[in-house]
Amino acid sequence: xxxxxxxALIIGLSTAxxxxxxxxxxxxxxxxxxxxxHFTYTGxxxxxxxxxxxxxxxxxxxxxxxxxxxxxxxxEGDIELFAQNTGFMWELAPKLKATLLFVEHRFYGxxxxxxxxxxxxxxxxxYLTSEQALADFALVLRTLNPPNGTIRARPVIAxxxxxxxxxxxxxxxxxxxxxxxxxxxxxxIRQFQGLTDCGIFNQILTSVYQVAYTTECATNxxxxxxxLQNYSTSADGLRVLNEKFKFCTNLTRATxxxxxxxxxxxxxxxxxxxxxxxxxxSFLAPVPAYPVREFCGRLDKNYTGVELLDHLQSxxxxxxxxxxxxxxxxxxxxxDGTGISDRGWDFQACTEMVMPICADGVHDMFLxxxxxxxxxxxxxxxxxxxxxxxxxxxxxxxxxxxxASITNIIFSNGLLDPWSGGGVLRSSNENVKIVxxxxxxxxxxxxxxxPADPASVTRARAVHVQNIQKWLTEYRKQRKVY
Amino acid sequence: xxxxxxxALIIGLSTAxxxxxxxxxxxxxxxxxxxxxHFTYTGxxxxxxxxxxxxxxxxxxxxxxxxxxxxxxxxEGDIELFAQNTGFMWELAPKLKATLLFVEHRFYGxxxxxxxxxxxxxxxxxYLTSEQALADFALVLRTLNPPNGTIRARPVIAxxxxxxxxxxxxxxxxxxxxxxxxxxxxxxIRQFQGLTDCGIFNQILTSVYQVAYTTECATNxxxxxxxLQNYSTSADGLRVLNEKFKFCTNLTRATxxxxxxxxxxxxxxxxxxxxxxxxxxSFLAPVPAYPVREFCGRLDKNYTGVELLDHLQSxxxxxxxxxxxxxxxxxxxxxDGTGISDRGWDFQACTEMVMPICADGVHDMFLxxxxxxxxxxxxxxxxxxxxxxxxxxxxxxxxxxxxASITNIIFSNGLLDPWSGGGVLRSSNENVKIVxxxxxxxxxxxxxxxPADPASVTRARAVHVQNIQKWLTEYRKQRKVY
Numbered sequence: 001x002x003x004x005x006x007x008a009l010i011i012g013l014s015t016a017x018x019x020x021x022x023x024x025x026x027x028x029x030x031x032x033x034x035x036x037x038h039f040t041y042t043g044x045x046x047x048x049x050x051x052x053x054x055x056x057x058x059x060x061x062x063x064x065x066x067x068x069x070x071x072x073x074x075x076e077g078d079i080e081l082f083a084q085n086t087g088f089m090w091e092l093a094p095k096l097k098a099t100l101l102f103v104e105h106r107f108y109g110x111x112x113x114x115x116x117x118x119x120x121x122x123x124x125x126x127y128l129t130s131e132q133a134l135a136d137f138a139l140v141l142r143t144l145n146p147p148n149g150t151i152r153a154r155p156v157i158a159x160x161x162x163x164x165x166x167x168x169x170x171x172x173x174x175x176x177x178x179x180x181x182x183x184x185x186x187x188x189i190r191q192f193q194g195l196t197d198c199g200i201f202n203q204i205l206t207s208v209y210q211v212a213y214t215t216e217c218a219t220n221x222x223x224x225x226x227x228l229q230n231y232s233t234s235a236d237g238l239r240v241l242n243e244k245f246k247f248c249t250n251l252t253r254a255t256x257x258x259x260x261x262x263x264x265x266x267x268x269x270x271x272x273x274x275x276x277x278x279x280x281x282s283f284l285a286p287v288p289a290y291p292v293r294e295f296c297g298r299l300d301k302n303y304t305g306v307e308l309l310d311h312l313q314s315x316x317x318x319x320x321x322x323x324x325x326x327x328x329x330x331x332x333x334x335x336d337g338t339g340i341s342d343r344g345w346d347f348q349a350c351t352e353m354v355m356p357i358c359a360d361g362v363h364d365m366f367l368x369x370x371x372x373x374x375x376x377x378x379x380x381x382x383x384x385x386x387x388x389x390x391x392x393x394x395x396x397x398x399x400x401x402x403x404a405s406i407t408n409i410i411f412s413n414g415l416l417d418p419w420s421g422g423g424v425l426r427s428s429n430e431n432v433k434i435v436x437x438x439x440x441x442x443x444x445x446x447x448x449x450x451p452a453d454p455a456s457v458t459r460a461r462a463v464h465v466q467n468i469q470k471w472l473t474e475y476r477k478q479r480k481v482y
Numbered sequence: 483x484x485x486x487x488x489x490a491l492i493i494g495l496s497t498a499x500x501x502x503x504x505x506x507x508x509x510x511x512x513x514x515x516x517x518x519x520h521f522t523y524t525g526x527x528x529x530x531x532x533x534x535x536x537x538x539x540x541x542x543x544x545x546x547x548x549x550x551x552x553x554x555x556x557x558e559g560d561i562e563l564f565a566q567n568t569g570f571m572w573e574l575a576p577k578l579k580a581t582l583l584f585v586e587h588r589f590y591g592x593x594x595x596x597x598x599x600x601x602x603x604x605x606x607x608x609y610l611t612s613e614q615a616l617a618d619f620a621l622v623l624r625t626l627n628p629p630n631g632t633i634r635a636r637p638v639i640a641x642x643x644x645x646x647x648x649x650x651x652x653x654x655x656x657x658x659x660x661x662x663x664x665x666x667x668x669x670x671i672r673q674f675q676g677l678t679d680c681g682i683f684n685q686i687l688t689s690v691y692q693v694a695y696t697t698e699c700a701t702n703x704x705x706x707x708x709x710l711q712n713y714s715t716s717a718d719g720l721r722v723l724n725e726k727f728k729f730c731t732n733l734t735r736a737t738x739x740x741x742x743x744x745x746x747x748x749x750x751x752x753x754x755x756x757x758x759x760x761x762x763x764s765f766l767a768p769v770p771a772y773p774v775r776e777f778c779g780r781l782d783k784n785y786t787g788v789e790l791l792d793h794l795q796s797x798x799x800x801x802x803x804x805x806x807x808x809x810x811x812x813x814x815x816x817x818d819g820t821g822i823s824d825r826g827w828d829f830q831a832c833t834e835m836v837m838p839i840c841a842d843g844v845h846d847m848f849l850x851x852x853x854x855x856x857x858x859x860x861x862x863x864x865x866x867x868x869x870x871x872x873x874x875x876x877x878x879x880x881x882x883x884x885x886a887s888i889t890n891i892i893f894s895n896g897l898l899d900p901w902s903g904g905g906v907l908r909s910s911n912e913n914v915k916i917v918x919x920x921x922x923x924x925x926x927x928x929x930x931x932x933p934a935d936p937a938s939v940t941r942a943r944a945v946h947v948q949n950i951q952k953w954l955t956e957y958r959k960q961r962k963v964y
Contacts, residue, residue, distance in 0.1 A: 177880030
């Protein structure tokens with residue numbers, strides 16, 4: 001299994017590199033020493049945090065103070081992945097004569113506070129929190145962009161998608177002196193306990209599969225759980241599954257199906273909906289345009305039994321083998337080779353990023369899976385020796401109510417993105433703007449323009465630019481005034 | 483020495499208790515379990531944080547949501563000391579039908595995360611930071627005042643003086659969803675490196691002594707350093723000093739004078755200026771009305787030599803023995819028995835609360851004492867095994883520039899308070915109000931009304947009330963709107 005996993009990783013990595021080369025977004029890669037712990041003084045250890053800079057568009061000399069810094073708040077993966085998949089910032093930089101800055105999130109990519117021992121838990125891993133990451137970002141911003149006492153520093157606009165979008169919003173809220181405004185794309189800052197119904201995510205997800213091709217698609221998925229379960233109970237059944245799906249490691253126990261495979265499938269359905277972009281892309285995996293439609297095109301009729309398995313396998317290959325390079329199906333991680341670390345996120349989800357998701361099997365295409373905080377907490381404790389603090393994010397950053405003092409944030413959401421259910425879709429605070437993208441998947445607006453883009457995302461980007469310019473104008477007015 | 487120290491402590495403590503009884507501000511004393519470390523998940527230990535509540539003025543039943551919570555952000559001492567010396571809040575509570583809530587700062591008073599071992603440094607003491615304290619406050623506020631999803635929680639107005647004022651401002655900036663507005667009295671949030679001239683504090687302090695009675699007062703103080711130094715160099719000289727001043731522990735070395743005594747005197751001069759209230763008070767020590775005037779009344783002519791020593795001793799007794807109970811002068815701490823811990827603050831000053839103060843002997847009444855960050859850092863490392871992060875506070879909370887998103891804060895400063903030099907005395911942000919109290923000492927506006935109050939502090943309190951009412955009205959408007 002280990003060998004196979006490495007094959008998949010190498011394939012994945014070379015894809016990412018190729019993509020980088022194709023996209024031709026170029027930057028200098030640098031590091032900065034940051035404290036492992038910003039909030040206590042029990043130790044003084046630091047580590048090297050990685051960031052990417054492109055300074056070719058910024059104005060020099062006396063005009064430099066007018067050049068904004070476009071800052072991407074890195075999320076749960078290699079920062080190069082996000083730099084290469086956030087074309088909107090690259091298109092903006094020459095227009096705004098801006099410096100581009102992408103900062104990696106600690107514990108992801110190459111920013112490992114304890115090197116290979118970073119994931120030793122929880123002694124080391126415990127420093128993986130959003131507050132520490134925001135403090136890293138703040139330190140980078142203040143170091144690269146110091147004010148001079150009478151003149152404010154260059155204006156910084158934060159960008160981020162998904163968890164990165166949450167961080168972009170939160171850094172504007174928590175460090176308003178460092179960030180003039182934020183584009184928080186597909187940022188589910190309300191996907192926390194007591195605030196958002198845990199069923200919403202899977203309801204939106206299901207409707208994406210229902211409307212993608214024929215309604216049979218969601219019906220087949222719903223049916224597949226029982227079919228797979230039936231095959232899992234005997235050695236013969238497992239043999240059939242192994243033959244059909246060509247798993248990299250043969251399934252040998254029922255739980256290999258009902259846990260590992262089910263988890264993988266659930267992830268893939270979610271991922272496909274997230275990256276359901278109108279053109280081929282390779283963010284979470286190399287996939288064709290509208291991959292959910294492609295997927296559902298192979299599950300377009302009423303299938304049962306072995307026929308359902310055949311069609312499901314064929315549909316899945318849209319995700320794990322669209323480029324035809326995979327020799328087997330690795331169900332251990334749906335992110336293999338992308339640079340995204342689900343191991344790191346899994347820990348965050350067990351501490352302060354508890355984002356409840358459930359299914360009832362009626363309003364969604366999944367097996368009923370109620371949310372049970374106690375069960376979840378027990379699992380986390382068993383895995384990492386930590387107890388989740390499910391209220392932590394709302395306590396730290398706020399939730400439902402956006403205080404009038406929160407300004408200069410755009411929350412944008414694609415309505416075809418299952419995460420939009422926990423996003424900010426309404427605000428009575430006129431300084432917090434909402435941009436809805438009815439035809440959009442997960443942070444489509446942050447990606448490079450494409451002829452296939454729906455009109456709503458083009459409009460969304462125009463609104464972003466308009467607001468950024470407004471924020472910059474206001475900031476420049478305030479620059480010399482205290 | 484230890485025995486003597488304990489005597490002083492016991493005297494001091496009983497003073498505090500007496501004062502509490504006299505002031506007759508009453509409250510329930512409660513505790514809440516808070517994490518020792520809010521920002522990492524390396525451990526799960528909690529400790530009992532103490533807070534005081536008085537609920538007798540709040541409206542009950544359906545009107546409760548309209549009852550504000552007046553919250554005092556505890557600073558570097560026993561929270562009861564601040565509750566008893568913040569009469570303004572007690573006067574406001576019945577008017578606003580408010581709940582009173584005073585929350586103790588970790589590592590002070592009875593809120594010791596590791597009990598008697600709390601000051602073992604830096605393994606335990608390292609958790610003494612302003613960020614952790616703010617997170618404690620936030621947790622208390624959210625626990626006692628939870629929103630219900632569609633209705634916001636009761637409005638909270640934060641109050642604080644001095645470091646507590648800094649925390650009151652900062653909790654409004656960092657947790658705007660929990661705090662609707664803040665009265666930050668005498669909060670030197672700009673007394674940090676690169677922002678405020680380190681000499682300002684002692685210049686203001688000197689001018690307070692120059693104008694209090696006769697200008698000879700400051701001249702005598704300036705002269706006293708050399709006189710004391712001269713007496714410190716011989717056994718005979720030291721004997722004279724010990725006889726004159728009746729130290730609790732005899733001085734035996736020159737450095738007992740030039741370090742311990744000089745530090746004590748410097749502290750006392752600062753303290754007297756801070757508590758230079760227009761009526762007798764017992765905040766840092768039991769003192770008469772306008773104690774600097776009383777002090778300077780005893781140094782009103784041109785004294786030299788032994789005569790200067792006699793007068794200095796007599797003047798000092800205004801501070802350490804106004805009630806006539808002290809049998810000796812303990813120069814080990816100017817805060818003995820107040821409930822204020824200079825040991826805890828000293829550590830904070832060695833980590834993130836580095837607030838540079840210097841003297842040049844020309845514009846102030848002190849011996850020239852330049853600020854040297856390296857020397858300071860070395861001293862901190864030797865004492866606590868920590869290196870200061872002098873940029874930490876500005877990085878975390880901002881400094882010179884108050885972003886337009888910072889709202890609903892009043893910064894009030896008495897201009898006779900040496901800390902006002904590092905305070906917020908100007909703002910172009912119309913939602914951050916500045917209130918100057920020309921005749922005011924350190925956070926005089928937070929104290930109970932007194933017939934001796936100058937008109938400027940009465941006006942300041944009226945402005946506070948006006949703004950608090952405005953904040954409450956706005957908050958109530960927003961309560962049901964998202």
